[in-house]
Amino acid sequence: MATTQRMVVIGANAAGMSAASQARRLKPVGELEIVVLERGGYTSYSACGIPYWVGGDVAGVDDLIARTPEQHRERDIDLRLYTEVTALDPDGRRVRVRGRGDGGPPGEWLGYDQLVIATGARPLRPELPGIDAPGVHGVQTMEDGRALLEALERIEAARSAGTPRRAVVIGAGYIGVEMAEALIRRGHEVTVVDRAEQPMTTLDPDMGRLVREAMCRMGIETVTGATVTAIRTGEDGRARAVATEDTEYEADIVVLGLGVRPETELAREAGLPLGGSEGLLTDLAMRVRGREDIWAGGDCVEVLDLVSGRTRHVALGTHANKHGQVIGTNIGGGYATFPGVVGTAVSKVCDLEIARTGLSEEQARALGLRFTTVTIESTSRAGYYPGAAPMHVKMLAERRTGRLLGAQIVGREGAGKRVDVAAVALSAGMTVEQMTALDLGYAPPFSPLWDPVLVAARKAAAEVRRAGAH
Amino acid sequence: MATTQRMVVIGANAAGMSAASQARRLKPVGELEIVVLERGGYTSYSACGIPYWVGGDVAGVDDLIARTPEQHRERDIDLRLYTEVTALDPDGRRVRVRGRGDGGPPGEWLGYDQLVIATGARPLRPELPGIDAPGVHGVQTMEDGRALLEALERIEAARSAGTPRRAVVIGAGYIGVEMAEALIRRGHEVTVVDRAEQPMTTLDPDMGRLVREAMCRMGIETVTGATVTAIRTGEDGRARAVATEDTEYEADIVVLGLGVRPETELAREAGLPLGGSEGLLTDLAMRVRGREDIWAGGDCVEVLDLVSGRTRHVALGTHANKHGQVIGTNIGGGYATFPGVVGTAVSKVCDLEIARTGLSEEQARALGLRFTTVTIESTSRAGYYPGAAPMHVKMLAERRTGRLLGAQIVGREGAGKRVDVAAVALSAGMTVEQMTALDLGYAPPFSPLWDPVLVAARKAAAEVRRAGAH
Numbered sequence: 001m002a003t004t005q006r007m008v009v010i011g012a013n014a015a016g017m018s019a020a021s022q023a024r025r026l027k028p029v030g031e032l033e034i035v036v037l038e039r040g041g042y043t044s045y046s047a048c049g050i051p052y053w054v055g056g057d058v059a060g061v062d063d064l065i066a067r068t069p070e071q072h073r074e075r076d077i078d079l080r081l082y083t084e085v086t087a088l089d090p091d092g093r094r095v096r097v098r099g100r101g102d103g104g105p106p107g108e109w110l111g112y113d114q115l116v117i118a119t120g121a122r123p124l125r126p127e128l129p130g131i132d133a134p135g136v137h138g139v140q141t142m143e144d145g146r147a148l149l150e151a152l153e154r155i156e157a158a159r160s161a162g163t164p165r166r167a168v169v170i171g172a173g174y175i176g177v178e179m180a181e182a183l184i185r186r187g188h189e190v191t192v193v194d195r196a197e198q199p200m201t202t203l204d205p206d207m208g209r210l211v212r213e214a215m216c217r218m219g220i221e222t223v224t225g226a227t228v229t230a231i232r233t234g235e236d237g238r239a240r241a242v243a244t245e246d247t248e249y250e251a252d253i254v255v256l257g258l259g260v261r262p263e264t265e266l267a268r269e270a271g272l273p274l275g276g277s278e279g280l281l282t283d284l285a286m287r288v289r290g291r292e293d294i295w296a297g298g299d300c301v302e303v304l305d306l307v308s309g310r311t312r313h314v315a316l317g318t319h320a321n322k323h324g325q326v327i328g329t330n331i332g333g334g335y336a337t338f339p340g341v342v343g344t345a346v347s348k349v350c351d352l353e354i355a356r357t358g359l360s361e362e363q364a365r366a367l368g369l370r371f372t373t374v375t376i377e378s379t380s381r382a383g384y385y386p387g388a389a390p391m392h393v394k395m396l397a398e399r400r401t402g403r404l405l406g407a408q409i410v411g412r413e414g415a416g417k418r419v420d421v422a423a424v425a426l427s428a429g430m431t432v433e434q435m436t437a438l439d440l441g442y443a444p445p446f447s448p449l450w451d452p453v454l455v456a457a458r459k460a461a462a463e464v465r466r467a468g469a470h
Numbered sequence: 471m472a473t474t475q476r477m478v479v480i481g482a483n484a485a486g487m488s489a490a491s492q493a494r495r496l497k498p499v500g501e502l503e504i505v506v507l508e509r510g511g512y513t514s515y516s517a518c519g520i521p522y523w524v525g526g527d528v529a530g531v532d533d534l535i536a537r538t539p540e541q542h543r544e545r546d547i548d549l550r551l552y553t554e555v556t557a558l559d560p561d562g563r564r565v566r567v568r569g570r571g572d573g574g575p576p577g578e579w580l581g582y583d584q585l586v587i588a589t590g591a592r593p594l595r596p597e598l599p600g601i602d603a604p605g606v607h608g609v610q611t612m613e614d615g616r617a618l619l620e621a622l623e624r625i626e627a628a629r630s631a632g633t634p635r636r637a638v639v640i641g642a643g644y645i646g647v648e649m650a651e652a653l654i655r656r657g658h659e660v661t662v663v664d665r666a667e668q669p670m671t672t673l674d675p676d677m678g679r680l681v682r683e684a685m686c687r688m689g690i691e692t693v694t695g696a697t698v699t700a701i702r703t704g705e706d707g708r709a710r711a712v713a714t715e716d717t718e719y720e721a722d723i724v725v726l727g728l729g730v731r732p733e734t735e736l737a738r739e740a741g742l743p744l745g746g747s748e749g750l751l752t753d754l755a756m757r758v759r760g761r762e763d764i765w766a767g768g769d770c771v772e773v774l775d776l777v778s779g780r781t782r783h784v785a786l787g788t789h790a791n792k793h794g795q796v797i798g799t800n801i802g803g804g805y806a807t808f809p810g811v812v813g814t815a816v817s818k819v820c821d822l823e824i825a826r827t828g829l830s831e832e833q834a835r836a837l838g839l840r841f842t843t844v845t846i847e848s849t850s851r852a853g854y855y856p857g858a859a860p861m862h863v864k865m866l867a868e869r870r871t872g873r874l875l876g877a878q879i880v881g882r883e884g885a886g887k888r889v890d891v892a893a894v895a896l897s898a899g900m901t902v903e904q905m906t907a908l909d910l911g912y913a914p915p916f917s918p919l920w921d922p923v924l925v926a927a928r929k930a931a932a933e934v935r936r937a938g939a940h
Contacts, residue, residue, distance in 0.1 A: 014919070049914050052855060063854035066919075174913075318912035321919050339907045346911030355911055384519060384533035417884070417917070420891050420910045427908055428898030437809045438897055440890045441816030441825055442788035443644075444519050447887070449484070449536075449791050 005032050007331055008095060008112035010085050010266075012038035013045065014317050015298025016118030017067065018324020019331070020077050026332025035078045035110065037085055037097060042142045043069050048317050050145040051175070054152070055182030061142060088115075088270035090294060114293050114331050117267060117280060118324070121260035121299035121315050126170075130231030135239035136254045139179060148255065152186060155252050164189045168242040168251040170228055172199035176257030177211070177349040180220050183255070184350065191221040191249045193242060198224055200354060202345060203408050204361045206375065207394050210410040214352040223249070260315050262300045275302040277313035284337040286327045295331070297323025297338075304340035307358050307405065307426055308367055314341055342426040343406075346416040353416030357423040358406025359396060370399040372463040378452035380414035382444035391415040393456040395422070395432065402431035402464040407456070414446075421453045432460040475502050477801055478565060478582035480555050480736075482508035483515065484787045485768025486588030487537065488794025489801070490547050496802025505548045505580065507555055507567060512612045513539050518787050520615040521645070524622070525652030531612060558585075558740035560764060584763050584801050587737060587750060588794070591730035591769035591785050596640075600701030605709035606724045609649060618725065622656060625722050634659045638712040638721040640698055642669035646727030647681070647819040650690050653725070654820065661691040661719045663698055663712060670824060672815060673878050674831045676845065677864055680880040684822040693719070730785050732770045745772035747783035754807040756797045765801065767793025767808075774810030777828045777875065777896055778837055784811055812896040813876070816886040823886035827893040828876025829866060840869040842933040848922035850884035852914035861885040863926040865892070865902065872901035872934040877926070884916075891923045902930040 007023055009016045020034050036043075044067040052058045072079045082100035086107050089095065095115065098107030123140040125131060137148040159165055167183040169176050172194035183190045192199065192215070198208030199215065199222060215222045223244070231254060232241040241248045262279040264272075273281045273289045279302035281289045286301075288294040298320035302311040322338055329336035344357040364371050373396050381388040391411025398405055407422035409415050425435050435457035441447065450458070477493055479486045490504050506513075514537040522528045542549045552570035556577050559565070565585065568577030593610040595601055607618040629635055637653045639646050642664035653660045662669065662685070668678025669685065669692060685692045693714070701724060702711040711718045732749040734742075743751040743759045749772035751759045756771070758764040768790035772781040792808055799806040814827040834841050843866050851858040861881025868875055877892035879885050895905050905927035911917065920928070 046852065046854070046914065046919070048912075049852060049854060052914055057856050058854050316912060318910075318917075318919050318921075322907070337907075341909045344909045344911050346913050346916050348913070348915055353916075357909070357911075382516065382519060384516070384528050385522060386527050414887070416913075417887065417911055418890075420888075420908075420921075421894055423909050423911065424891055424894040424898070424900075427904075428894070428900065430894075430898065434897075437792070437807075438890075439811045439814045439827070439893050440788075441814050441827075441887055441893070442518075442786060443816050443818070443886075444516065444522055445818050446816050446823075447788075449516070449788050451788075451890075 004030060005113040006111065007032055007034045007114045007116065008110060009034070009036040009116040009118060010095065011118035011120055011298070012036050012043040012079060012081070013047070013118065013120055013298065014320035015324040015327070016116060017044045017072060018321050019116045019118065019295070019297065019327040020072070021075065022325050022328025023332045024075055024077060026329065026334060029076045033078065034076070036072070036080065037083045037095070038079065038081050039084045040141060040143060041081050043067060043072055043079065045142055046317060047140065050139050050142070051178035051182045053145055054139070054149055054179070055185040061146065064142070085266060088266050088272070090270055090272065090291060093293065112293070114295065116327055117288070117294065117296040117300060118298045119263040119266070119300045122263045123256060123260050124258040125256060126228065126258070128228060128230050130233050130239060133231055133233045133237060133239045135252070136231055136256065138256045139175060140260065151253055156186065165252050166191070166250050167253045167255065168193060168249050169255045169257050170242065171257035171259065172196070172222065172224065173201065173257065173259050174345065174347045175259065177215070178347060179255050179257045180215070181349045184218065184220060191223060193223045193226050193228055193244065193249065195227050196224060202356055202360065203354070203410070204394065207392065207408045207410050210392055211349070211352065211354055215349060218350050260299065262313055264300050267300070275311050277302060279313040281311060284339060285330050286323050286338055287330070295327045297327050303338065306340040306342050308363065314343070316345070342423050344419060344423040346419060348416065351412055353409070353411055353413065355409040355416045355419035356407070357419050358404065358426050360406060360408070361396065364396055364405050369405065371396050371405055372399060372460060372467050374456060374459040374463055376452065376456045376459055378455050379448055380411060380452070381446060382448050385444045387413065389413055389415070391452055393452045395456040395460045397432040397460040397464050399464065399467050402433050402461065404430055404432050404435060407453070418451070418453055432457045432464060436461055474500060475583040476581065477502055477504045477584045477586065478580060479504065479506040479586040479588060480565065481588035481590055481768070482506050482513040482549060482551070483517070483588065483590055483768065484790035485794040485797070486586060487514045487542060488791050489586045489588065489765070489767065489797040490542070491545065492795050492798025493802045494545055494547060496799065496804060499546045503548065504546070506542070506550065507553045507565070508549065508551050509554045510611060510613060511551050513537060513542055513549065515612055516787060517610065520609050520612070521648035521652045523615055524609070524619055524649070525655040531616065534612070555736060558736050558742070560740055560742065560761060563763065582763070584765065586797055587758070587764065587766040587770060588768045589733040589736070589770045592733045593726060593730050594728040595726060596698065596728070598698060598700050600703050600709060603701055603703045603707060603709045605722070606701055606726065608726045609645060610730065621723060626656065635722050636661070636720050637723045637725065638663060638719050639725045639727050640712065641727035641729065642666070642692065642694065643671065643727065643729050644815065644817045645729065647685070648817060649725050649727045650685070651819045654688065654690060661693060663693045663696050663714065663719065665695070665697050667695050669694065672826055672830065673824070674864065677862065677878045677880050680862055681819070681822065681824055685819060688820045730769065732783055734770050737770070745781050745783070747772060749781070749783040751781060754809060755800050756793050756808055757800070765797045767797050773808065776810040776812050778833065784813070786815070812893050814889060814893040816889060818886065821882055823879070823881055823883070825879040825886045825889035826877070827889050828874065828896050830876060830878070831866065834866055834875050839875065841866050841875055842869060842930060842937050844926060844929040844933055846922065846926045846929055848925050849918055850881060850922070851916060852918050855914045857883065859883055859885070861922055863922045865926040865930045867902040867930040867934050869934065869937050872903050872931065874900055874902050874905060877923070888921070888923055902927045902934060906931055
């Protein structure tokens with residue numbers, strides 16, 4: 001008779017719950033007991049949906065929840081909310097657990113046969129005077145989203161219709177620009193402040209400048225090259241302005257959109273292997289390196305970047321979900337791997353679509369690569385077709401080999417998802433010359449005669465040939 | 471001193487003019503004389519744009535013309551409009567040419583050093599009683615489009631606003647459904663009649679059924695499995711109904727949307743090699759097989775289908791343009807090839823987007839392949855994001871190898887161009903298992919957590935594994 005094994009999962013979001021669900025699909029209760037420990041009160045929610053909830057595109061919090069705690073429990077998953085893990089003991093194969101009502105440390109030990117670490121990420125919070133003042137909001141968790149939304153509604157109700165409501169977003173990366181859109185949609189005057197010279201530093205500066213110009217046209221004040229030095233508070237102790245080295249920006253509300261770091265304190269304390277960005281290091285089956293019975297996935301790990309050959313931290317729900325699937329399959333007795341990423345990301349701010357994949361110029365240079373870059377301007381549809389919108393495509397190709405290294409797109413409707421063509425080409429190791437022959441869908445409502453990605457590939461191929469002569 | 475060579479191009483549309491322009495870019499007038507012979511009066515126009523011109527999406531005919539005769543002539547291309555080629559003499563390296571004012575045959579001989587055949591395609595016109603009656607319109611050339619538009623305007627002006635205006639489209643393929651949309655948009659009652667059991671026979675019947683259902687919801691009467699036997703004419707000699715074996719459909723206007731055949735009569739008479747669809751056969755440099763100095767491209771050739779390994783006829787402006795580039799580069803002294811197609815096509819009828827790439831079930835069976843098929847339903851954006859529209863993705867994967875064989879998509883906004891991911895994967899020879907790990911752009915306004923193409927790949931990969939057990 002087989003003994004029942006226990007799978008313990010830390011974190012009940014995308015990676016953790018995917019792992020639990022997939023393992024349950026493959027193994028019945030008699031063979032595998034599944035315990036999920038979650039610090040907060042929500043499960044399986046779309047954190048990436050929070051800006052759209054705040055902006056009013058998504059009606060309610062329930063829409064963001066793919067599966068409720070009850071739904072998980074019905075599938076024989078022992079889900080424990082408001083339950084914190086305070087320590088890992090890999091050699092003893094146990095974790096220390098403290099429930100909400102359990103008072104102080106240290107909590108009880110819970111043994112496991114297989115441990116899944118899916119602790120996610122924590123938002124970056126610079127150590128600034130006033131950072132903890134009321135009126136300063138993060139947007140990482142559902143609780144954050146709810147608090148921000150309530151604060152916004154209070155501000156909006158208190159002010160008369162004609163009075164400007166001012167919001168300052170710190171950080172002009174993905175979260176920052178998405179939050180800027182959300183706040184603009186709610187009728188706030190929005191200022192985005194970032195230390196970098198251009199918004200969206202995952203793009204090259206020339207493409208970031210296009211984003212900045214578009215943001216300005218949308219009425220979003222975009223302050224770059226500016227380091228925030230403090231959050232100024234009023235007599236009531238609430239945030240009232242964001243100060244930089246040069247000036248300060250009035251704010252009824254301050255939103256932190258600075259990105260995230262892997263939440264791996266427990267793993268570090270337990271001596272588990274971390275990479276340069278503090279993400280857990282795993283093998284391709286998502287097993288923590290050097291450990292037979294510990295797995296990790298989602299925003300707390302580093303993944304292999306297939307273009308650079310290095311591991312890095314990429315916090316995206318779509319990857320987290322795949323990690324969970326892989327872990328659940330492997331614990332469930334199957335076989336699956338997560339081969340890695342090519343660095344694809346897509347976002348939008350109002351009607352501007354922004355996408356990138358592969359290496360930026362800076363990343364390529366840091367790897368010692370020599371490359372050519374081209375940028376082309378084309379349209380999303382045939383030029384004569386209604387709604388044809390301009391788009392810019394930048395492409396990087398390695399010299400001599402002509403291998404595609406990366407692509408960046410800034411445009412309007414229909415621009416963003418075109419990055420997928422470059423993402424697949426990167427996965428396949430295609431050269432830009434090979435890409436020029438790709439058989440992409442063409443009809444006037446969908447594309448010009450040459451798809452913009454092919455126009456860029458064609459120009460890049462010509463540049464590679466030209467550079468090859470030297 | 472180099473002698474001047476003469477390049478003669480037959481046909482001044484996408485392939486012909488791209489070849490001429492590209493050759494001119496690479497060789498100056500002193501080295502290469504370029505003569506283009508065109509039967510009609512237009513150059514470099516988007517035939518695929520005609521339905522949108524007729525439907526009113528495109529303001530005027532000028533919008534469809536990428537480059538005018540004058541613009542070509544300014545670039546030292548000797549463009550002769552209304553000039554017909556009546557015979558090819560490959561051994562004598564000359565073509566027989568008759569101008570509009572030249573009266574009867576046989577015309578003068580014009581010698582060449584390099585000949586480019588870009589004669590395009592002719593629309594299929596079934597031999598039916600009444601097919602040549604006034605009121606029966608093709609939509610292949612700009613002249614066709616203009617004649618149809620004038621006829622529609624006459625009908626619309628003559629009828630009072632409340633009177634239904636009835637149009638029948640024969641053929642429910644790409645051109646047929648695009649014309650159905652154009653006519654619906656002009657306020658006509660539209661019936662589409664096709665011999666096949668479902669519209670869009672480049673899709674499998676199950677996906678075609680989705681198209682048919684959507685067309686019915688749009689108010690387009692879609693009659694399938696019906697063979698047209700005659701065009702009935704009234705006392706004035708004009709078309710007044712389309713008769714099938716069972717019944718007849720009243721029509722103020724009849725549009726032929728039956729697809730096209732390669733226009734290769736001259737090539738056949740000259741003994742040049744043709745494939746099964748009557749398209750010219752070329753090598754990968756677009757040189758007519760067995761001929762050193764004759765090239766062919768565009769809608770008059772067959773191209774290599776990289777998935778089936780066979781040549782076939784694919785009439786698409788995007789390919790024609792590439793062929794012309796390749797021919798012009800090679801004649802200009804450079805090197806380029808057109809490796810082939812994977813069979814990608816995208817279209818729309820009103821807000822329904824239809825796309826396919828690779829092999830259909832019927833095509834795969836004809837090649838002796840064993841395969842699994844899956845069809846999934848998902849949404850274009852995260853389910854909770856506004857505008858998330860349902861889409862169906864069908865995928866074919868070879869048994870044992872798991873290689874992707876084809877994909878078909880039917881959905882709303884954002885569905886069609888997703889076929890590009892499958893098109894690139896086909897070019898790269900990916901398996902559906904490999905596809906499950908693709909790093910596609912994710913954000914709630916752009917995709918669910920799993921892109922619909924990945925959902926299909928994942929299901930297909932599971933099916934391949936299951937089938938592998940047998």
